[in-house]
Amino acid sequence: MTELVYWLDMAGVIVFALSGVILACRSQMDPFGMLVLAAVTGIGGGTLRDLVLGVRPVFWVADPTYLWVILATVGLSVVGFHYIHRLSRVFLPVADAFGLALFTVIGAHKALQLEAPGVVAVLMGLLTGVAGGMMRDLLARRVPMVLRQEVYATASIAGGITYVVLFALEAPWVLTISLALSMTLGLRLAAIHWHLSLPVFAWVEIAPPAPAEGDAGRGDTTSPSVRTKARVRMIRQKRGRSGPGDRHDEE
Structure with missing residues (x-):
């Protein structure tokens, strides 16, 4: 199982590094900018995870292969820049989902291997999954995906819970990994395809009720405090297909 986890980790670094390269190309960065975004996205989340868990040294210091993989990904991307530039805009969120x-x-x-509690394991899965992408988006001056209304962090939490529960039940490790991957990936891809989003809370102004016909000539007799309470309320609503972050993607 250790070898499989290692190769899955390496695959994650490649995919996330590629997403950093794609965003750097769309942001018109030079090769060094591509390298920075690729490295931050590929190893940023894992670095924070190891620091929080007290792992010394962090994984890419103990195994520099991760750095060489990032360099190779950026190098191949520079060679094939024209092909990457032609990728559809949906490729970045899909690569990010994987x-x-x-x-x-x-x-x-x-x-879990470090004997952390289940809730900590879920949070470490979330941190590993979203922190690198957050740093990538902030460096590119974009609203991070995790802060938008789309289903993103929720998908990671669901996958982390699935893994922790199956691990506690001592399910076969292939089944545990497969179901956890499918849970996170399925939710995220479904959110991308069907534009699923979580409800958001917004402050809106609601006009006070119009006076009755008999009160038309009497003036407004509603006290200021009553008018204030009637005009400002919190509502629960769902966003449409696009939000501020989605419009930014189209620039």
């Missing part, structure tokens, strides 16, 4: 699923499982697995 990286999210892989890193969620890796983060939860590593925490």
Whole structure:
């Protein structure tokens, strides 16, 4: 199982590094900018995870192969720049979804191997999955995916819970990894395809009720405090297909 987890981790680094390269190309960065975004996305989440768990040294210091993989990914991307530039805009969120699923499982697995509680393992899976992408988006001056209304962190949490529960039940490790990956990836891809989103809370102004016909000439007799309470309320609503972050993607 250790070897499989290692290769899954390496695959996650490649996919996330590629997503960083794609975003760097769309942001018109030079090769060094591509390398920075690729490295931050590929190893940023895992670095924070190891620091929180007290793992010394962090994984890419103990095994520099991760750095060489990132360099190779960026190098091949520079050579094939024209092909990457032609990729559809849906490719970035899809690649990010695969990286999210892989890193969620890796983060939860590593925490459990260090005998961390289940809730900590779920949080470490979430941190590993979303932190690198958050840093990538912030460096590219985009609203991070995890902060948008789309189903993103929820998918990671669901995958982490699936892994922790099956691990506690001592399910076969192939089944545990497969179901956890499928849970995270399935939810995220479904959110991308059908534009699923979580409800959001927004402050809106609601006009006070119009006075009755008999009160038309009497003026407004409603006290200021009553008018204030009647005009500001919190509502629960669902966003449409696009939000501020989605419009930013189209720039």
